[in-house]
Amino acid sequence: MAAQLSTYLDHVRVQRRLAPRSLVIYADALLRLQNLAAQSGVALLTLRPHQARRLAAKLHADIELGPRSMALHLSVWRGLYRWLGAERLVELNPFDGLRAPKAAKPLPKALAVDDAVQLANFSGSAIDADRPLDERIEARDRCVVELLYGCGLRVSELVGLDAQAGPASQGWVDMAAAEATVLGKGGKRRSVPVGAAAMAALQQWLSLRGQLARADESALLVGQRGARLGAVQIRASLKARALAAGMPAHVHPHMLRHSFASHILQSSGDLRAVQELLGHAHITTTQIYTQLDFQHLAKIYDAAHPRAKKK
Template sequence: MSEEDFNAADAPEPLASQLLDYLSHVRVERRLAPRTLLIYEDGLRRLQGLAAQRGQNLLTLRSHQARALLATLHAQSDLGPRSLALMLSVWRGLYRWLGQQRLVDLNPFEGLRAPKAPKPLPKALGVDDAVQLADYQPEAAALDVRTEARDRCVVELLYGCGLRISEVVGLDVLASVQALGWVDQQAGEAHVLGKGSKRRSVPVGAAAMQALQQWLAVRGQLARADEAALFVGARGARFGASQIRAMLKQRALAAGMPSHVHPHMLRHSFASHLLQSSGDLRAVQELLGHAHITTTQVYTQLDFQHLAKIYDAAHPRAKRKN
């Protein structure tokens, strides 16, 4: 919550005795941090002020009145959904304590919910940017053939197969009982262990398979003799998630990407680009390993954004007056 959210404290009205007692309770018994106490005090002042506006007694407040107070706060303030939810949490806590003190017979805010915060759409690269990142070649002077082959293969699997970073890290060279995942070169499939310990198989495209073969040709120069991991770092052990994130960030900067690139962005790019081309939401769900199609449906919004941009750029009726 921003500093502007505490304007109610600029010229504070005295808090009712029960509210002061509750503040003392959370300060002493719950040992809340000073900033959290400020938020609690602000929430109690807002509640007292709203109730005074409507001529309501806080100790006899009913559920429909509580709902009206929340609606009034929403209308009169610029608080977002998260801040409103925080206010509700403060108010619910107050009434639980009042109930313990036998000052009220119900919690009028129990069960009330703040408006849902809009979920931000996952960020995805444009097709050209994704291809540029995958095809990027460092300058010869800075080129290490082994690590470049590894990094290119990692990018191809993240973008070309839509794998999670944990699934890439878990890949082994050969299939085994202990292996979390592996790539079947003959079948052209990657077998991975996803969320909820669910296995799935995804096709490996020609570009990713070529990158894999190039990496396997030099992997032995980096990997320890007994290392099962497909991808290894400079010390010959399994290439970890933090190392992949750092590599991808550096590679994206060197390739001139317009924004910060992280592994999950390549998974989002895989999904949105595939949906743009095929329109098959169910297939994208299976490839991503989503348990519920509602999780995958967010990519239909990304697809609409893509279509809207094309419309705005190309259609003679698309130009809108300000």
């Protein structure tokens, strides 16, 4: 990677505190820009708008990226040239005003209220009839469901929780205050309330955690080897639990976050509160749940209103 691109990657890592996965995406986009420019015989520091359009067209035609991936690449490239301009290395941003093709915005998938409650209340004894139930794993997995659905946490926020607050902790649960403190996107810290059901699940798991966790392990959630549970393990255990509980669709951690937001909004109608609970920087990100809420209302209307009933 060219020196300027590598320096910019360090800049966004330190200044914007990008997550490791985001840094991989940025590095991939920057390398593609460098390669496309080399293939086209243009220098990055003298790139003009018409050349930028050709590179974007080449990206779309040759690599066949979808609209969302195109938009992400262009966003990274615009950010690069914005930084290069601030460093007085370029005179203009050749990607300003260049937009990716519009993509359809699918609604986030959320469980129905009854399905979410059924999953939260499910006992793991039926997951595998041929194997004895490990009450420690059952308590942990139930705690996972309650924290994802009851608090609306991202899986990265859940993985980062420690059993107790410490100087190096990304997140923790204050049992006395019934409150979880997590480190969200962009290194932003927020606190969310922990409901009674989640508190009960947490207390049950904490009473058994010491039987699994290593002596020097600070993580709230640990695996069978006593180390911090990872996102892949959480996804796998949640998938198995949802299947055993008879869920109508594939359930993943972010679906429970969507369900949390949708169900809170249906009950309260308070979009700002949902924004705060989810840790969204912009209200427009949260507004997508109003569409889910409208779908819920439309179904009620179709089922209940005399003028909506089909003859």
